[in-house]
Amino acid sequence: MQKYFSVLRETPLFAATTDEELAAMLHCLATAPRAFAKGDVLLLAGEPAQAMGIVCEGTVHIVRDSLLGDRTLVAALGPGEVFAETLVCAQEAHSPVNVLAATACVALFLHPQKLLAPCTSACPQHTRLIGSMLRLLAQKNLYLQQKMDIMAQKTTRDKLLAFFDAQLLRVGGDTFTLPFTREALADYLGVNRSAMSRELSALRAEGILTVQGRQVTKG
Amino acid sequence: MQKYFSVLRETPLFAATTDEELAAMLHCLATAPRAFAKGDVLLLAGEPAQAMGIVCEGTVHIVRDSLLGDRTLVAALGPGEVFAETLVCAQEAHSPVNVLAATACVALFLHPQKLLAPCTSACPQHTRLIGSMLRLLAQKNLYLQQKMDIMAQKTTRDKLLAFFDAQLLRVGGDTFTLPFTREALADYLGVNRSAMSRELSALRAEGILTVQGRQVTKG
DNA sequence: CAAAAACCGTTGCATTTGCAACAGCGAGGC
DNA sequence: GCCTCGCTGTTGCAAATGCAACGGTTTTTG
Numbered sequence: 001m002q003k004y005f006s007v008l009r010e011t012p013l014f015a016a017t018t019d020e021e022l023a024a025m026l027h028c029l030a031t032a033p034r035a036f037a038k039g040d041v042l043l044l045a046g047e048p049a050q051a052m053g054i055v056c057e058g059t060v061h062i063v064r065d066s067l068l069g070d071r072t073l074v075a076a077l078g079p080g081e082v083f084a085e086t087l088v089c090a091q092e093a094h095s096p097v098n099v100l101a102a103t104a105c106v107a108l109f110l111h112p113q114k115l116l117a118p119c120t121s122a123c124p125q126h127t128r129l130i131g132s133m134l135r136l137l138a139q140k141n142l143y144l145q146q147k148m149d150i151m152a153q154k155t156t157r158d159k160l161l162a163f164f165d166a167q168l169l170r171v172g173g174d175t176f177t178l179p180f181t182r183e184a185l186a187d188y189l190g191v192n193r194s195a196m197s198r199e200l201s202a203l204r205a206e207g208i209l210t211v212q213g214r215q216v217t218k219g
Numbered sequence: 220m221q222k223y224f225s226v227l228r229e230t231p232l233f234a235a236t237t238d239e240e241l242a243a244m245l246h247c248l249a250t251a252p253r254a255f256a257k258g259d260v261l262l263l264a265g266e267p268a269q270a271m272g273i274v275c276e277g278t279v280h281i282v283r284d285s286l287l288g289d290r291t292l293v294a295a296l297g298p299g300e301v302f303a304e305t306l307v308c309a310q311e312a313h314s315p316v317n318v319l320a321a322t323a324c325v326a327l328f329l330h331p332q333k334l335l336a337p338c339t340s341a342c343p344q345h346t347r348l349i350g351s352m353l354r355l356l357a358q359k360n361l362y363l364q365q366k367m368d369i370m371a372q373k374t375t376r377d378k379l380l381a382f383f384d385a386q387l388l389r390v391g392g393d394t395f396t397l398p399f400t401r402e403a404l405a406d407y408l409g410v411n412r413s414a415m416s417r418e419l420s421a422l423r424a425e426g427i428l429t430v431q432g433r434q435v436t437k438g
Numbered sequence: 439c440a441a442a443a444a445c446c447g448t449t450g451c452a453t454t455t456g457c458a459a460c461a462g463c464g465a466g467g468c
Numbered sequence: 469g470c471c472t473c474g475c476t477g478t479t480g481c482a483a484a485t486g487c488a489a490c491g492g493t494t495t496t497t498g
Contacts, residue, residue, distance in 0.1 A: 064368075086364075089357035096365070112353070116346045127335045130349060134331070137356040138308035144363040145305075145315070149283075151370045152409045154486070155454070182476060190371045192456045197477055199454095373456070374484070401446060411486045416447055418484090443496070454485065463476080468469105
């Protein structure tokens with residue numbers, strides 16, 4: 001268990017905790033880390049989530065199966081990343097997604113019910129953890145709302161500009177680096193790759209943007 | 220204050236609490252209800268949210284101003300509805316939206332920091348409230364994710380079908396009632412109203428749906 | 439009750455988009 | 469060095485979409 005402490009500290013939940021604090025908290029709400037083989041199912045769509053998970057080793061895929069039977073990859077999580085936290089907190093009866101082991105991996109499961117249950121309290125880490133949990137959910141919320149603002153734009157051009165504006169606002173300059181390959185960006189915006197490429201060229205031709213590889217400059 | 224107890228119990232935060240519990244909790248984390256005149260600003264975009272709010276009387280509008288200066292109405296909240304809960308929990312420095320009094324109204328402000336701060340605990344409502352708060356945020360999260368799934372569809376037809384499927388899944392039958400006017404539905408899906416109307420007619424003509432007013436039946 | 443406003447479906451048209459196919463390019467493996 | 473493979477930009481074309489406008493219906497309001 002001890003071997004994963006450095007990974008756990010990378011999560012927003014356990015940032016800046018001492019070994020002792022971590023040990024105490026995990027003792028309180030975690031089960032032993034579990035190992036999975038590639039392809040194993042960590043959480044099945046349709047089932048309730050019993051606990052939230054933290055990836056310790058390997059890669060985990062969040063996968064959605066459509067009614068028509070095709071799979072789409074929602075997210076790929078590496079060490080230190082968290083999954084199913086929304087489902088447990090919402091007390092949802094049915095998970096809308098599958099969680100699969102993309103490689104051999106190790107995950108730690110936490111039971112947030114225990115966060116609240118006996119109000120063991122008095123222990124300050126306990127309340128700090130609750131605060132982190134609230135912040136984690138709220139930030140994910142803001143992220144989704146921001147993405148919605150972008151996706152709500154009607155044209156590809158407007159989606160691109162909305163996305164760029166958001167990025168520029170974040171870094172506070174007039175240049176930023178795309179965190180995506182073009183293909184992934186088109187996917188993120190929910191548009192066709194070639195149509196997006198066309199629009200990017202147009203924006204460049206009109207002098208609205210300068211694009212060099214992943215460097216984007218406004219003006 | 221007492222006069223708002225029935226309204227407060229309509230929020231997911233204070234569902235099923237006795238008068239005594241409510242009084243104790245509010246004493247612990249609320250300030251006195253404040254009245255606003257129509258047009259007053261409850262929260263200004265760009266400012267940090269100091270507290271979350273609950274509408275007691277009247278109507279409150281959540282409004283987003285675009286870079287170009289045009290306003291879009293994000294939500295209209297009535298008595299018992301909550302706002303700014305995401306912002307305080309995320310500890311965000313800047314609100315992306317304005318909160319305005321659409322009519323003369325009364326709002327109650329809560330300081331969730333006090334939820335955690337001294338871990339007054341021992342009081343069981345306290346921990347239950349934390350649980351409600353977590354659930355509130357998580358459910359909003361799920362709602363947004365579901366909406367994203369719909370908006371991520373490329374064509375208007377696919378958006379409609381995705382939305383209908385989600386609704387049918389909720390009610391568990393093959394018929395449901397639209398919670399929207401057509402205009403609002405188009406807005407919700409982020410598409411042009413007339414284009415949506417066209418597509419709706421096509422779906423009906425192809426026998427995929429039956430639509431009568433706000434009644435939608437599959438098959 | 440009558441006027442006004444809101445809502446809905448329809449249509450023509452210009453524009454945008456998705457889709458499929460192709461070619462250029464660079465990284466990495468053999 | 470050569471080959472493969474993945475990423476990227478481009479283009480032609482059919483289909484989808486936004487937009488504006490119109491008429492009919494329902495709802496609201498004075």
